[in-house]
Amino acid sequence: xxxxxxxxxxxxxxxxxxxxxxxxxxxxxxxxxxxxxxxxxxxxxxxxxxxxxxxxxxxxxxxxxxxxxxxxxxxxxxxxxxxxxxxxxxxxxxxxxxxxxxxxxxxxxxxxxxxxxxxxxxxxxxxxxxxxxxxxxxxxxxxxxxxxxxxxxxxxxxxxxxxxxxxxxxxxxxxxxxxxxxxxxxxxxxxxxxxxxxxxxxxxxxxxxxxxxxxxxxxxxxxxxxxxxxxxxxxxxxxxxxxxxxxxxxxxxxxxxxxxxxxxxxxxxxxx
Numbered sequence: 001x002x003x004x005x006x007x008x009x010x011x012x013x014x015x016x017x018x019x020x021x022x023x024x025x026x027x028x029x030x031x032x033x034x035x036x037x038x039x040x041x042x043x044x045x046x047x048x049x050x051x052x053x054x055x056x057x058x059x060x061x062x063x064x065x066x067x068x069x070x071x072x073x074x075x076x077x078x079x080x081x082x083x084x085x086x087x088x089x090x091x092x093x094x095x096x097x098x099x100x101x102x103x104x105x106x107x108x109x110x111x112x113x114x115x116x117x118x119x120x121x122x123x124x125x126x127x128x129x130x131x132x133x134x135x136x137x138x139x140x141x142x143x144x145x146x147x148x149x150x151x152x153x154x155x156x157x158x159x160x161x162x163x164x165x166x167x168x169x170x171x172x173x174x175x176x177x178x179x180x181x182x183x184x185x186x187x188x189x190x191x192x193x194x195x196x197x198x199x200x201x202x203x204x205x206x207x208x209x210x211x212x213x214x215x216x217x218x219x220x221x222x223x224x225x226x227x228x229x230x231x232x233x234x235x236x237x238x239x240x241x242x243x244x245x246x247x248x249x250x251x252x253x254x255x256x257x258x259x260x261x262x263x264x265x266x267x268x269x270x271x272x
Contacts, residue, residue, distance in 0.1 A: 020110075022034065023040055048262060057245055061245070065161075066159075077155070079156055103150065106127070155187040173230065198223065
């Protein structure tokens, strides 16, 4: 594990504040994280065990969704909001196994994602990484990378995978989804899931812990019924809104877990 390479300092990485994307990278066994991220992970796991399993399940869900959309629905364009650090089986790798011409734009506001993502993808002209706040829809869709890679006349998959809990209520996450949908044609898709819990004590603890740890770079752990608001006016694909391990599992044993006090909940829907 590295602490503070000069390259990361050049991109303005603050190694004193935990980053959600770097914490996630640590859960997935990655190397692009710092002591402060690992300490935050350890403190969170002490109070709410099973978080690493959630991260692994979330990655498996992402792979299944991209493969299904590419294979069964012919999607060849993906916008990955809050993509996080590159790891194994990234969106472009899954999609391009179905069609080498598939195009992907990754979006994240963490400077280390930009630095490492561009280094990884610099030779793939069908893929780009942009540093942007995923709430700034106009900046994303008007960027040169999106203009180069995304055909506005063809369906696009808008990915919001395990990121909506980073958006506070004041920023209106449902409105964020609506704004992005306005920029893509009929037949496009929304993929969205977020952390939820039925227990108010768990929701409040995780929300307060993450908001304090990341110095405000967090939203809220919500209840399952609140996730439905993101899909208003859309046509849900089977099996609808579910705990993500139940979304078209690869086998009966795929990702099966004991019931948890918090879990990832969401689904996939099509724009009419």
